[in-house]
Amino acid sequence: MITVLETSALNTVQDLGRFGYRQFGVGTSGAMDPLALQVGNILLGNQPDDAGIEIQTYPFAVRFDAAGSFAVTGVDAVLDLDGHPVLPWSVEHAVVGQVLTVGPPRRGARAYVCIAGGVDVPLVLGSRSTQLRGGFGGLSGRPLEAGDRLKIAGGPASSGYGALPPAVALSRPCDHEGNVVTLRAIPATDYHLFTDEARDRFWQTEWRITPQSDRVGYRLKGEPLTLQRPIELRSYGIVPGIVQVPPAGEPIVQMADANTAGGYPRIAGVIEADLWRLAQARIGTRIRFEECDHHQGVAAMQPIASYLDDLRMMVALYRGSARRRAPLTSGAQA
Structure with a gap:
């Protein structure tokens, strides 16, 4: 206990x-x-x-x-x-x-x-x-x-x-650019419902994580994003990483306790390989989205898989060596 x-x-x-x-x-x-x-x-x-x-x-x-x-x-x-x-x-x-x-x-x-x-x-x-x-x-x-x-x-x-x-x-060159957390994201289903200016601004803005953020979602502060015209969407399934834009125009990134369904327009989805980086960003941190495609998003998981595989191998070798040394150590102490 x-x-x-x-x-x-x-x-x-x-x-x-x-x-x-x-x-x-x-x-x-x-x-x-x-x-x-x-x-x-x-x-x-x-x-x-x-x-x-x-x-x-x-x-x-x-x-x-x-x-x-x-x-x-x-x-x-x-x-x-x-x-x-x-x-x-x-x-x-x-x-x-x-x-x-x-x-x-x-x-x-x-x-x-x-x-x-x-x-x-x-x-x-x-x-x-x-x-x-x-x-x-x-x-x-x-x-x-x-x-x-x-x-x-x-x-x-x-x-x-x-x-x-x-x-x-898993450090990347962009991780050292002025304490801004860079997250790779894929344009989502409703991406083209936003104005050209809003789409450009989404990628270029350094968004700030607000105190209204929690395990459900991270609310971001920045110049609002606008749609080409008002629209109502049917509810759809939500997974962590989806970036929704409510009527006020400031994005929300869904996190571990994300709702299971919602209806705000989806402008992008943060790739799975970068969600841990966002989870470790504090309130007030500036973040920037970097556009990638589906293939790049899938490929981004490979360095993580290799890192974990290498760690498993190291731990197995260390623990195995420790077990082999244990009888000798006990005998020496005796």
């Missing part, structure tokens, strides 16, 4: 999401940055869909009531284990009674506390993710509170190795 000692609003249990129920009005939920969660699970030898704790408000602290290995991914932040600093994106081991504290991030927005074996909450519709709007999944469908106790499945003790953060391993 682990006990939550300190938390703020909206920190939740999340896995990779709840799929196959959108036709019933149930969104996917899941980690806003699924790449960070996958890295944590790979480092610990967990299953890919094991649940962790998504932190988006700080500080956060948990006590280990049972020994367990853990990794904190997603952000660059000050991490403290009973007065001793630990590194993000690396595997550490906590003994009974030790307290892990996650401070405000220096870089990134959402941290993921991953624990060996995963956070063991009940499966609801095939997922352990918290659906806050529906009030189900995770821990009773609500944000974590001080005093909450979470069961952990447990796993072999390990420590001493880590991962190169995706922001470094």
